[in-house]
Amino acid sequence: MIWKIKNSGGFTMVEMLIVLSAFLVLTSTTAFLFTPHNDILAKDLFFTQFESDLLYSQQYAISHQEQITVHLMPEYNHYYIRGTDYGSPYLVKRYYSPEVKVKKGTMQLLFHYMPDGNIDSFGSIYITAGSKKFRMMFLIGKGRFYVVEE
Numbered sequence: 001m002i003w004k005i006k007n008s009g010g011f012t013m014v015e016m017l018i019v020l021s022a023f024l025v026l027t028s029t030t031a032f033l034f035t036p037h038n039d040i041l042a043k044d045l046f047f048t049q050f051e052s053d054l055l056y057s058q059q060y061a062i063s064h065q066e067q068i069t070v071h072l073m074p075e076y077n078h079y080y081i082r083g084t085d086y087g088s089p090y091l092v093k094r095y096y097s098p099e100v101k102v103k104k105g106t107m108q109l110l111f112h113y114m115p116d117g118n119i120d121s122f123g124s125i126y127i128t129a130g131s132k133k134f135r136m137m138f139l140i141g142k143g144r145f146y147v148v149e150e
Contacts, residue, residue, distance in 0.1 A: 042129060043132065071109065102126070125138075
């Protein structure tokens, strides 16, 4: 009796290597295509969160009738918001992406919201996210601000 090995219909090693290398090429190119989206998402997340936190601190100052400190620390990639009393708890302490760079403009990176909701200083802060540059302007009175792309 002669035993005959039947062809099982599987793939050879060369065919498997070709398919896996094609898969590797496709997955690596998509990683390079999505890197600009990371910059956009980091920028959007920073501005959305920071603007919300500023409005929250303004509302907190008005509702609790106390002065609130906003302190940006770009060297550590974070900012915090708290009362002005030493040892008062943080209202907000946020870390942001290292891809977002915050620089002092005509305004210091430490400012206060007064009990009436106004800001104690005015001017601009420069923010760089990826290849785009922005200027955040704080206006006199009412504690309003806006962002302009440069």
